[in-house]
Amino acid sequence: MGGHMASSVVTHEYVPAGRGLPKWLAAAYAKGPAPTFLLLHPNELHRRHTLDHLQRSGYHVSPQHHMTLNQLIRTLHTDLRLPVLLDNDTSSSMVIHSMCLKAAESYQFPLLHTPGATTWSFNKSQRLHRLFSEVMHLRKPFNWEGNPGLEAYRDLLRDFEQQAGGSHPTMVPRHVRNELLTIEEAPFHVRHLDGIIMLDQAPDFTEIEQDILLSLSRFCPLHQLLNPGSFRLGHHGAYLVDQDSVDQDALPEWVPRHDLWDGPGKTWNTVLLEERQTQLTRLPVDQRHQIIPATMALLAHYLESNEGRVLIVDGAVQERELAWSSALAGLGLAWRRSSSTLGRQPVHHALLQAAQLSQGMSAWSIEALRSTFASTTLPFNPDMYVDLLHPSQESWRPRPHMDVLESMAERFHVLGGPGALARWLGVLSQARPSLTERRPEEQRQALEETQWWLACTMKIWKPLLMEEDQHLLRYEVEGCSTGAVLPTPPSPSSGMAWLTQVICSLDFESLHQRRAPHDSGMGTIQLLVDALNDVRQSMLSLNASFPEDGKAFVDLIEFVGESTRIQHSESSTPFIDVITPEEALGCEADLIVLAGLDVDSWPMKSPVVPWLDAKALLELGVFQTDGPIRQGRHHLRHLFNAAPHIIVFDSSPEEGGGPSAPLAEWLSDIRRSKEWDTMRNAPSFLPRSAYEGSDAAQPWRWVVRERGHGSWLTPQQYSFDHDAQHPRLVRHGHQGRDQRQQLGLDLINNQHAEANPINRDVILQAFETSIQSDRQRRQPQVRHLDAGEVFDWEQREYLLSTKAVILRPTKASLKARGSLSPAWPHLGFKDERNLAPSVDPRPLPAYRPEGLNLVERFGRIDHEMTRKTWSPSRLEAWLKCPRQAWTKQVLKADDEAGESSEDVNLRIRGEVVHQAEAALLEGHGIEVTKESLSNIQPLHLGPMGVDDAGWQTILHFLQNDVLWLGRHNAVSVHRTRDLVDASPEDWRAYLEGEISLPASGRLARMLHADLQLRQAAPVASEWATVKGREKSVTITVDVDGHETQFELFGFADRVDVFLPSNSQRKQLEDAGVLGEASFDSAYPLDGTMRTAQRLVIIRDLKTVHGPKPKSGGLRHARSLFEDLQLALYARAWEVLHPNDRVIGVGASEIGENTVHYVELDSDLMGLRADLEIGEITDYFPFQFPALSDEHLHRTPLRTWLHERLIVAQRAVDTAASGQVNPTPGQHCDYCALSHTCAVSTYSGDGF
Template identity: 50%
Template structure:
C-alpha cells in the first residue's frame, strides 16, 4: 500500500457498483464506507437499490465529487457559498470595469475603445472557469489578465464574506493541506470507495482526493484497458491495482477480479449474455419513432428498466417527452432554461426595442404590439387623460404606423424615434379620407402612444435619442399638449413598469406544457433584486441602463434554470452517455449516438489556443473521444439487450467517433453478423411474412453483405383490388395522414374524419384542373373567326384571354368581328383584345354537391357603396375579394424596405401634382374651380413659381429627402437632381436649386396641356352625402344601377377657340349656353354639351422602357374600371358636361399625358394640345346604330365598362365567390390555402 493510502482495484465495465460492494453496504456489521459516485443519477439509483434490499442507507455517505466538496466546505467552516451566480457576476463585473480603467487588463482594454463591457467579463469568466481546475493556471505567455481576475474574485469573496463556487475546490484543497485533524463528516469513516469515473480527474480533484487520503484511505475502482484510449478511466495515482493479498483490510472481503484480456466485452456483459441488435436507418428522423416501437413492444412483455441513450437528450427533451407520452409514459427533464421560455424571449425583444440598428423599426413595434407570448393590456396608460377629447387614448393603430413608415421612410436604427415623433407631429388626414375625424383620432392616438413609449423606455434609450425627452408633445390633430407618463429611473424600474402593462388574464390562460410564463417573471425579478442587494453591499450603483441592462437580462436567462417536478414513469430514463455511466438496465437503446447528437468537438475557450494549452499542460484534443470510449464500453456491457441505431448510410449522417470505432472493431472481429438478429421481444410477424402491418423490413446495405433490420415507416398493400399505402407512426398526425391517404385513393378508411362533409372539398383542385385542361383557347381560333362570348362559362381563369393589352393586340381590330362582344378575334396573325368577361360565372354541377366550393354561397354579399378599387378586386377574383372585403383577412405586414416604397413615390408624385394645382387655384378634394384657365396661363405658368411650389412642398412634407444614406441620396438625385448637401443648404439658407429632376419634368409636361384647364384634383364622386348613383345595364341590357364613391385624380375642361366651338356647335355636340337638366345619355341620343371634359388618372411607372410606353394607359382603358366610372360619375353630377376624353398620365423618367378622345370630336382633335392622343377604342368597340341613332366607340366603351362593373356587383349580390386563378395569385391573401391558386401549385 502506498504512502498516500490510496489503493485501486480493477472491476469489469458494465456495472458501476460491484455486487460485493452492494452486499457489504446492505450488511449491518460492515465497515463504514463513503461511496463517491460518478453521477447524481447513479447515486440515486444506488440509494434506491439499497432501499429495495431492506437497507436504510445514510445519504451523506453517498456523494458525488461536487457533493464531497460541499461536505468539506462545511467541515472546514469556510465562508458561506455565494451560489447566486447572477448577483456575484454583476459585482465582479463592476470590479473588472474599475480594474480595466486602472490598466489591469492591458491586452483587453486600453480605454480608447469605450467602456468595459459585460461581454469581456463573461469571456474572462469562461477562461477562468476552464483554468480553475489547474494547480497553477497563471504561468503562460499572453496571459490576458487571468491572475488579475482571480485577485478580483478573492477581493469579492472578502468583501462579501463568502466563497465563490469556482474557487471552492482551491479553498478546500488549501484547508485540507493545512489541517492536521480529520474533517468532521469523515471522522467515523473506515474508508472511501471511489467508483469508476470517465477520464480524467482534474489537477485540483486529484490533489483534493490525495490530500483527503491522509486522513481516510481511498480505494478506487477502475476499469481495465488502455489509459491512452480512455478505456481505463480516471485514476488518482499511477500504481498497479492491488491483488487479493494487498487488498486493504477495511475494504469488504471479496474475490479480486483480474482482467484476462483487453476485449470490449467484459464479464458483466457475458453475465448478461448481451444480445446486440443493429438497426440500419436511412434518415435520423426515423430514430425516435423506431425507438418508441421497441419500447412499446418491450413493455408489453416486461416491466424491466429501459435506458434511452441520446447524446443530445437535453436538447431534445421536449421531443422525447412528447413522443413517450403517446405510449402513456410520463417523462420530462428535471429543469428548463429561463432563456428557453417564450415570455423571456419576448421580454428581451421588447427591451431591445430602443437599441441597435433595428431600434424603433416597424417590425420591432409590431413584434411587441402583437406578441402572444407577452400580451399587453389594451390601455397601457390608464392614468393619462386627453386634455380635450375624453375618448381618445394613447394606443397604436397599425395602419397609421404602416402608412407613416412608408410615407416618411422611417427605418429602424439610431434616430428612428425622432423621425417617428417628427412625422406623427405633422400628420394630417389625406384629402381622400372618407372619415377625416376618425383619421385625426387615429393619428393623434398613435402619436401619443409612440411618445409615451419614448418616455417609458428612457433607461434603455441610445445616446442619440435622449434629447427627444426634453420636448413637449402637442397633438397633431387637437393641438393640445399631451400628458406623458413619468420615466422610469433605471432598467429595473422599466421592468417593473412593463409587468404592469401585461394582460394577466390572457397570460394565465396559457397552458402549453413547456410554457411557464408567470414563473418566468417571478424568477427574473428575484434575480434582479438579489443583484441590487449585492451592488448595495459593494457600495456601487445598482442602476442598470441601456445595453448594460439588456446584457444583464440576457446573462440571467443563460444561467438560470427553472426547477420543476420531475414527473416520470418508473423504469424508463432518457440520458446522455455521460449521465448513464455506472447504470445498468434490462434494455438499452442507443438512439442518439450519431455525429450531430453526440458531438466530439471541444468547445472554444477565449484566448486559449493550442500553444497556450501546451504551456499549461492541458492540450488534450482527444479528451472527449477518450471519455466517449469509456462511456460506450460501459453501455455495451450494462444490459442483456442492447439495440443501436446506425445512420452510416445516410448522407451527412453516421455514428460519432467512439461508436463508429466500436462498430469497425466488431466488423473486423467477425461478430458483425451476430448483430443482425432482431430483438427477442418483438413478434416475428412484425419483421417476417407478408403481413401489411409489418413495422420492420430487411434491407441489403452492401452487396454480398446480407440484410439488416430497418424501420418501415410506410408500405404498400393490396386490399380489395386496390393498392393501399400504409403509414406507421405513434403520433395523432400519423393517423390523420393515413386517413388522408386512404381517402385520396378511394379506400375505405379505418378511422373516421373530424368533418365528413369537408372530404369532398379535396377534389376541388382536380376538378378545376380538369376544367383548365378543357377550357377554350385563343390559340385554336382561325383567321377571320372569334372566340364567342358564350365560351366565358367554360373558362376557369382569364390568363388564357387577351385581357391585358400589348401594343400588338391593341392594334388588332376586334370591332370588325361578325359577333360582338367576343373573347378575341383573329384577323391575320394577331388576336385582338378580349372584351372583358369578368367576373367569370361560377362552375355548377348539382351531381357533385360542391357548388359551395366552386363559388356559390348561401349569402348575399350586399354593399351599399362601391369604389372602383373594390370592384376591380371583384372582377379579378371573387374569392379573393370576398376574403379581403367581407371576411377582412389581410396579408402579413410587409415591413419597410431599404428603398423608398414605390407606392409612396407614386403618392408623392400625386401630392406634388396636387400642390401645383393648388397653386393654380384648384382646391384638392374641394369644390370645382370655376375659372377655366390652362395651367400655363395661371400663376403656375411661371417656371420659377412652379419650381418654388415643388420645393416648398418637399421641404414641408418629405422628411427623408436629403438624408445621407445611399437610398436618400439616390432618390434626392432622381426627384430634383440635387445632392443632399444642396438640399440641406436650400433648407437652411434658401440657396436656389436649379430646376431639374423627375418632378420638374412632370411640371413641364403639365405646361404643355395648353387646351386643358384643370378644375378638380382628387375629385369626390359624390351626389349627396355618401355616393353617386351610376346608371348601368345588366348582361341583358336591362337598366340597372349601383352606388359608387371614389376620387378622380384630375379633371380638365377642354379649352376651345371660337372656330373649334363653331365646328362642334354645328355638329350638335356643343352648346355653351346649355342648361341641360339630365346627364349626357349613353345610348347615342344627340346631346349638346355645355363643356367638354377630360378625366385623367395619374400613374407612376418604372422607366418606362420605350417598348412599354403607353401600356399603363392601355390597361386603364381595357383592364381597369376607374376611368369609365369616374367619367360617368362626372356626367351624372354635372348635367350639361360631356366627357370626351380619358387617359392615364404616366409619370416616370419622363411624364406623358395620354388621352383617348371621343371620335365624335375627331374633326378638331388634331388641333388640341391636351396630351398624346390615342385612337384605340374604335378598333375594339364598334360604333352602334340603334333606332337610327349613332353611338360613338367612346360611348360604347363607357357603356360596356359600366356593364362590367354591374356584372361584378350582381355576382356579389348573388353570393358568387368563385376563384379565378392567375398571375394575381402571387399577391393574394389566401394564396397558401386556395386549392386552385397558381401560387400554391399542387395538383392544379
C-alpha cells in the same frame, strides 16, 4: 506537495466496461449493516439509479455514503469549515461585474479595456469569468503569455468572497485543495470511513481534482475501479496514479472480498456482452426525423412484454425535450427534464423584447414597435394611459395606430437604431393628412393620438433610453393636429419601476388564458420580479450598485432568464429516461436506444474559451483537442455493454447526416468483424409480423444499403396492407396526428375507417385539389384558335383562371381587330396574325359540381356580402379573386406587414409623385378632393406657368413633406438624385438658402409634361365622387335589358376639361358633339345622340420603372383593359355633371419621362393631329365595336365604358350572391391563403 502525496494510499483494479455497480459491490450491501465506505458515482443519475436499486432490493443504504465527485468536494468544503458556499446566481454575477467595471476603469485589465475609450460590458465580465473558471482547474493557471489579467480577477473574487462572507463556487475546489494540503486531521465525513471506492469515471480528472483526491487519500484510502484499455483512445477512463492494478493478495482489507477480474480490454466489447447475451441491432434511417417515431414503435413493442429499465440516449436531448415528451405521451408515458431556464418562457422573451425596444440598432423600429405592442404573448391594455385627458378633444386617447406608424415608416423612411426615436417624434410633430388623403379628419385624430401615445411611451421607457435619446424628455409635445400641449405620464425612476409600470399596463385577462404546457404565463412574470428583487437586495447588501437603468438593466433581464431555472413538478414514468451520453455513464438498463448520436446532435468540438487559443493551451500544457472524442469513446464503450438489448440508429444514408466521430469509429471497427452481420437481425422483442410477410402493413422493411452485402431493417412511416380486399395505405405511429392522418388516408382511398371523422362534411374537401387540377388541365385556351376563329363567351363557364385568355394586352394583341369578331362579347378572336384581347370575363363563375357536396368549397357560401358603397379598389379585388377579396374585406384576414426595407417603398415613391402633382394643381387654384369649374384654364396659363413657379411649388412640397430627402444613406442619395437630380449636399444647400436648384429630375420632367397639355385644363385633383351631402354616387347599368345599380365612392387622380380652339369648337358643334342644351340626366350609354356643354378627360397617374422603349404605353393599356378606375370615375363624373361628356381616358406614365396618354373618343379623332391633350391612342376602335344607325350613335369608347360598368356590376353581384371561388394568378404571390389554397400558383399542386 510531494511529501503529502508520498503518504497517500491509492489502489485500483479493473472492471469490465458496461457494469456501473459490480455484483460483488452490490452484494456487500446485502450482508447486513451498510458498509462503512464511501461510493463515488460518475454522475447524479447513476447515484439515483443505484440507491433506487438497493432500496428496492431491501438492502441497507446510507445515502450520505453515495456521492458524486462534485458533491464530495462540497461536503469537504463544509467539513473544513471554509466560508459558506455562495450561490453561483445572478446576484453574485452582477456584484462581480460591478467590481470588474471599477477595476477596468482603474487600469487593472489593460489588455482588455482602455478607460474612456470604450464601456466595460456585462458580456465582457462573463467572458472573463468563463476563462477564469476554465484555467482555475490547473495548478498554475496564470503562467502564460497572453494572460489578460486573471490575477486581478482572482483578487476581485477574493474581495467578493470576503464581502459576502462565503466562497464562490468557482473558487471552492481550489480552496478545498489548499486546505487539504495543510491539515493533519481527517475531515469529519472521512474520519469514520474505511475507505473510498471510486466507480469508473470518464477521462480525465482536472489537476485540482487529482490533488484533492490524492490529498484525501492520506486520511482515507481510495480504491479505483477502472475500465481496461487504451488510455490514449479514452477506453481506460480517468485514473489518479499511473501504477499497476492491485493483486488478489494486495487487495485492501476494507474492500469487500471478491475475485479480481483480469479480462481483456483492448476491444469495444467486454465479457458482459456475452454474459448478458446482448443483442446489438443497427437500424439505418434515411432521414433523422424518423428516429423519434421509430423509437416509439420499438418502445411500444418492448413494453408489451417487458418491464425493465429503458435508456434513450440523445446528445441533443435538451433541444428536443418537447419532441421526446410529446412522443412518449403518445404511449401514455410521462417524461420531462426536471428543470428549464426562465429564458425559454415566451412571456420572458416578450418582456425582454419590450426592454430592448429602446436599445441597439433596431431601437424604435417599426418591427420592434409592432412585436412589442401588437403581441399576443404579452398583451397590453388598449388604453395604457387611462389617467390622461386631451386638453381639447375629450374622445381622443393616447393609443397607437399601427397603420399610421407603418405609413410614417414608409413615407419618411424611418428605420431603427440611434436617433430613430427623434425621427419618429419629428415626423409625427409635423404630420398632417397628405394632400391626397380621403378622410382628413379621421386621419388628423389618428396622427395626434399616435404622436401622443409615442410621447407617453417614451416617458415610460425613460430608464431604458439610450443616452442620445435622453434629451428628448425635456421638450413638451404639441399635438400635430390641435397644437395643444399634450399631457404625459411621470417617468419611472428606475428599471424596476419601469417593469412595474409595464406589468400594470398588461391585459391580465388575456395573459391568464395562456394554457400551453410549456408556457408558465403569469408565473413567469412573478419569477422574474422575484429574481430581480433578490439580485437588488444582494447587491445593496454588498454595497454594489444595482443596474437601475439603460442597457445594464436590459442585460440583467436577459441574464436572469439564462441563469434562473424553473423546476417542473410533473412526475415522470419510472424506468424511462431520455438522457445524454454523459449522463448515461455507469447506468445499466434492459433496453438502450442510441437515438441521437449523429454528427449534429453529439458534436465532438472542443469548447471555445475566450482568449484561450491554441498557443495559450500549449503554454498551459493542456492542448488536447481530442478530449471530447476520448470522453465520447468511453461513454459509448460503456453503453455498448450495459444492456441485453441495444438499438443503434445510424443516419449514414442521409445526405448531410452521419454518425458522430466515436460512433463512426465503432461502426468502422465492427464492419471488419463478424458482428457486423449479426447486427442485421431484428430485435428479439419486435414481432416478426412487424417486418416479415408481404400482405400485412409493416412499420419496418428490409432495405439493401450496399449491393451484394445483404439488407438492413429500416423504419418506414407508410406501407401497404394487402390483406384487405383492396391495398390499404397505412401510416405507422402512436401519436394522435398519426391516427388522424390514417383516417384521412382511409377516406381518400375508400377504405374502411377505424375511427369517425370529426366533421363528416369536410371529407370531400380532400378532393378539391384533384378536381381543380383536372379543371386546370381541361380549360379551353385562346392560344389554340386558328385564324378567323372566335373564343365564344359561353366558354367562360369552364374557365378556372384568366391565364386561358388574353386579359392584359400586349403591343401585338392591340393590333388585332377584335371588334370585327362575328360574336361580341367574346373571350378572344384571331385575325390573320394576332390574337385580340378578351372582353373581361371576370369574376369567373364558381364551379358547380353536380351530386357533390362541395358547393361551399368551390366558392358558394350562404352569406351575402353587401356593401352600401363600393370603391374601385374593392371591386377590382373581387375581379382578381373573390376568395382573396372575401378573406381581406370580410374576414379581415391578411398577412402581417413585412420588415422595413432600406429602400424607400415603391408605393411611397408613387405617393410622392401623386402629392407633388396635387401640390402643383393646388398652386393652380384647385383644392384637393374638390372641383374647380369657375375659372377653367390650362396649367401653363395659370400661376404655375409663370417663370419657375411650378418648380418652386414642387420644391416647397418636398421640403415640408418628404423629410427623408437629402439624407446621406445610399438609398436616399439615389432617390434624391432620381426625383430632383441633386446630391444630398445640394439639397442641404438649397434648404439653407445657399443655392437654387434648377428644374431637373423626374418631377421636373413631370412638370414639363403637364405644361405641354395646352388644351387640357385641370379642374379636379384627387376628386371625390360626391356632391353636396351625398357620400357616394349611384352608378346605373343596363345589363341584358335589366337596370341595376350600385353606390360608388372613390378619388380620381386628375380631371381635365378639353379646351378646343375656335375652329375645333365649330367642328364639334357641327358634328353634334358640343352644344348649349342643358340636361338633367347623365350622358347616355345606349348610343342616344345628344350634345354636351363640356368635354372631359379622366386621368390616372401611374409611377412606372423606366419604362423600356418597347414597354411605353403598356401601363396605360392595362388601365384601360384590366382596371376599373378610369371607367368608374368617367361615369361618376357624367352622373354628377349631366351636361358633361367624357371624351378621353388614360394613364399618365411617370417614369424616366412623363407621358400623358389618353384614349380619345372616335368623335374627336378628326382633330387628332392638332390636339394638345397628351399622347393620343386609338385602341378602342380595334377592340370595341361601334353602334351607328339613323337614331343611335355609340362610339367604341362608349361601348368600352358600358362594358367596364357591366364588369363592375358583375363584381357587386358576385359578392352579393356569396360567390367566393378562388381564381389563381400573379396575385397568389401576395395572398394570405397562398399556402392553403388548392389552386394557388404559389403552392403548386399542378398549377
